Amino acid sequence: MDGKGTGRMEVKDFARWVKKNNDSDCRKSIFAEAGFAGLAFLYALFGDDNGIGYYGGGALLLVFAAFSIGRHQWERYFYVSEGDIPGKRMPVSQVLRFHAFPAEAYFRYVFSRMNRPFFRVLLFSGIMVFLAWEKVGGKGYEMAAFFVGLGIFCAICPYLFGFIMKKHFLFQLKTGNEGMSHLFLRGIAALWTAVECIILVMSLVVGLLLFWIVVSSFLELPMEETVAVCRSYPNKYSIFAVLICIAMWIFGMENNDTKKLSRFFYMISFLSLVSAFVLGTVENYRYTEIAGEEIRIRNFWQEDVYGIEEIQGFRIYEDDGSIQLELDFPDRAVEKSFTGWQSLNDLYEEKYYSEYNFIADYVEKFQKLGIEGELGDVEALEKDVEELDPEVKRGLRRIVELMGNYKTLTKL
Amino acid sequence: MLQAENLSYGVRTAMGKPTGFRITNVNFRLGQGYLMVLLGKNGSGKTTLLRLLFGLYQPETGEVLWNGRNFSGAGEMAKSDIRRDIAYVGEEDIFFRQKSIGENAEYFGDFYPDFQFKVFREILEEFDMDTKLLEKTLEELSTGEKKQVQLAFVLARRPKLLILDEPGANLDAVFRVSLMERIQKQIAEDKLSVIISTHILEDVEDIADYVAVMEGGNMEFFGDRDRFFEWMGKEQGVWK
Numbered sequence: 335m336d337g338k339g340t341g342r343m344e345v346k347d348f349a350r351w352v353k354k355n356n357d358s359d360c361r362k363s364i365f366a367e368a369g370f371a372g373l374a375f376l377y378a379l380f381g382d383d384n385g386i387g388y389y390g391g392g393a394l395l396l397v398f399a400a401f402s403i404g405r406h407q408w409e410r411y412f413y414v415s416e417g418d419i420p421g422k423r424m425p426v427s428q429v430l431r432f433h434a435f436p437a438e439a440y441f442r443y444v445f446s447r448m449n450r451p452f453f454r455v456l457l458f459s460g461i462m463v464f465l466a467w468e469k470v471g472g473k474g475y476e477m478a479a480f481f482v483g484l485g486i487f488c489a490i491c492p493y494l495f496g497f498i499m500k501k502h503f504l505f506q507l508k509t510g511n512e513g514m515s516h517l518f519l520r521g522i523a524a525l526w527t528a529v530e531c532i533i534l535v536m537s538l539v540v541g542l543l544l545f546w547i548v549v550s551s552f553l554e555l556p557m558e559e560t561v562a563v564c565r566s567y568p569n570k571y572s573i574f575a576v577l578i579c580i581a582m583w584i585f586g587m588e589n590n591d592t593k594k595l596s597r598f599f600y601m602i603s604f605l606s607l608v609s610a611f612v613l614g615t616v617e618n619y620r621y622t623e624i625a626g627e628e629i630r631i632r633n634f635w636q637e638d639v640y641g642i643e644e645i646q647g648f649r650i651y652e653d654d655g656s657i658q659l660e661l662d663f664p665d666r667a668v669e670k671s672f673t674g675w676q677s678l679n680d681l682y683e684e685k686y687y688s689e690y691n692f693i694a695d696y697v698e699k700f701q702k703l704g705i706e707g708e709l710g711d712v713e714a715l716e717k718d719v720e721e722l723d724p725e726v727k728r729g730l731r732r733i734v735e736l737m738g739n740y741k742t743l744t745k746l
Numbered sequence: 747m748l749q750a751e752n753l754s755y756g757v758r759t760a761m762g763k764p765t766g767f768r769i770t771n772v773n774f775r776l777g778q779g780y781l782m783v784l785l786g787k788n789g790s791g792k793t794t795l796l797r798l799l800f801g802l803y804q805p806e807t808g809e810v811l812w813n814g815r816n817f818s819g820a821g822e823m824a825k826s827d828i829r830r831d832i833a834y835v836g837e838e839d840i841f842f843r844q845k846s847i848g849e850n851a852e853y854f855g856d857f858y859p860d861f862q863f864k865v866f867r868e869i870l871e872e873f874d875m876d877t878k879l880l881e882k883t884l885e886e887l888s889t890g891e892k893k894q895v896q897l898a899f900v901l902a903r904r905p906k907l908l909i910l911d912e913p914g915a916n917l918d919a920v921f922r923v924s925l926m927e928r929i930q931k932q933i934a935e936d937k938l939s940v941i942i943s944t945h946i947l948e949d950v951e952d953i954a955d956y957v958a959v960m961e962g963g964n965m966e967f968f969g970d971r972d973r974f975f976e977w978m979g980k981e982q983g984v985w986k
Contacts (some may be wrong), residue, residue, distance in 0.1 A: 351853060414842055424843075431802060432840040434829035434857045437822040 345440045352426055353410045411444040412503060441503060535586055624696060629661065642696070643703050650693060650733060659693050673710030690729025697736045709737040748776045748799070748907055748939060752808035753818075755798055767963060769794050772808070774958060775967045778906070779937035781929070783950050786960035791941040793836065795960060796911050799941065800834040801825050815924070830858055833900035836911035840896050841884045847895055848880035851902075853955060858903045865903035873924050890916045901928055907939045908932075914946060926953055950974065 414426055430437065623630045629640045640663060647662035700707060712730070722730070753772040757765045769791050774873060776782050786792045798812055799805045801817055810818040817828050834840075834907035841850035855861035870877055873894050884892055900908065914922050931936040931951070934952070942949065950957055950971060959967040967977050 347856075348853070414844065426842075428838070429840060429842055432834055432838065433854055434826050436826045438826075439823065 341346065345436060345443045349411055349440065349443055352412075352414060411440075425503075437503070624659075631663075642699055645700060645703075645705050647705060648697075648700060648707040649710055650697070650707065650737070652712045657689050657693060657712070659696065688723065688725040689727050690726050690733060692729070694729050694732035694736065697733055702738060707737065709733070747778060747811075747813060748798065748941075749811040750774050750808070751811065753795075753798055753805050753810065754807045755794065755805045757794055757804055767791070767794075769798065769963045772965045774965065776939055776941065776956060778939055779933055780955040781940040781942070781953055782956040782958060783931060783954040784941060784943040784958050784960065785945075785947070785950070786943070787945075790960040790970035791963040792960050793905075793911050794963075795965075796834070796836065796909050796941065796943060800832060800909055801829070802834075831906040832909065833903055833905035833907070834909045834911075835893070835896050835900055835913065837948070839884060839892065840899070843884045846881050846883055847887075849878075850884070851899055854899070855903070861902055863902075865904075866898055869898040869901050869928060870895070870930060873921060890918070890921075892916055893917060894921060897925060901932060905938065906936070908941070910940070910942045912943050912945070914944060914949075929953075940948075 412426055414424060427437075450652040624642075627642055629642060629645070631638045631640070644664055645661050646664055649662075651658055651660070697707065712733075750772050753769060754880065755769045757767045757769075767789075772795060774782075775854055784792050784795065794803065796921065798805055798818065801810070801820075805818050808818075809816050812828050812831065815824075815828060817825065817832075819963070820828065841854065845853075847851055851863060851866050855863060855866070867880075870879075875891070875894060875898075879887065879891065881894070884895075887895065893913070896914060899912070913925060917925075929940055933940065942953075954971050954974075956970055957967065958965055959974075967974065
């Protein structure tokens, strides 16, 4: 400690010092980023073929990663944590303005750092494009164009953020004010905090979903059910997370006086998340399987078995390109049948060759028992019948014949 | 040389709303190696003026010149360069609170070519402070100790101009004597210029070469010590 000041302190040395100081505080944000990436990955992997999964998951990943980069980098280099209070930070400018501190040079240095994490985003983009290409084949070019567009947007994002923050930093340097007068910036910070909280919550969801996938495979539960949960759960229950995050911000996560309250909200949010996940899973985990002369309706805690003679009515329609058989039970609301995925696998091992044949068989059985049914919208009938698979055509013809829709039958 | 020319500035709240208090048309010059005492009642504008001089506030009109360079109108890089010569200690901390005094001094000392850690340690000893506090963080020090440490740091920087906003506040008389001795030593050795704001009239008799008096945002008086006492005799109503 006897060295003489050189007066030529490199801004990068100072930046390293500040960054080191902040790294532990930034860890949660990094987890959040990783969690979000995981979520987007799941969306992409299991999402709908119509683009919600690939485009939605990919877009969210890139946009949030870009935002995340801006905020992380900013917080790493322009704030220092205050003692042992997690999340409590002060702008470095509050102290630096009393020194011969090369603010412009420092800003330029930090700004140049912002490009580095951007490569992570590019890497993720690459993976997403690869996945998209693999899954949609012919749509690959369209997908690639989409990601290039997003990539450009994400490249601009940190710079836009940096532009705003430079003004903010210089304002802090000049006035020593944290920026309270800048409601716009405060608004951005609030939004960002909420977004990061959501991401954090989502990362937990992803963790639980992954756990669930592992459990499912051990229990030999149908994977498609898990996928259905993956797709429906975040949409349905993320509103709770949003509300909790807003509450957390309002009650001042960064205020020492409300530290205990913040912890309480953290705890509440975690418990809400877990309960929401359980509720979502329970609600979504139900499926109907038709096998032989029995219909089994399963959920988490029980399995109800009905004989097919108990059915009071049925309806056939197409949903999202897949034929559905809806059954009317005596003691419960109408249950949608997925025609049973397990049974669907059996289709190819047995005699059906397509779910249309499978359903046609059951329509025949129902009619023999005097059970009346209804034929709803079947998209396949609107298509050029010559394009239909011969087995689909055969099954569809049988269904239409049995249901007495002779006008359509002439097409087939 | 420090020059303030026609300085005017309207104080604003954190929300940017004018408070109605203004520093109006301040003019003075202070050469190298002189000490100026800035007197005034609470709310007279002493702190605002010192902050204007250090470039923390941007004057609405007029300018602050340091050795002929426009300090107040300079960009952040130029200001940073000029601040190598100028030191300021006011109410705020100039060190990071969560780092040890030693670490802070090492880091910030590196911004200044003439800073020597050895000198910093010597000044602390002169101030009768235990050098073990170098291991403590700023948060662990009392208000008085914080100020002493930060004063020691700026003196160890060997600045050309030292701006001190009420350095005697929260500090005992013994320390004030040590501080003034140290300042006078650096005035003699380095031709240090000093501006000290204070309520204490005795400081004028003891140390001042020049005196300025603020009243309601105006500089009511600026002149050497002898002229000040002359002026004061005529202004008994204010300074009795």
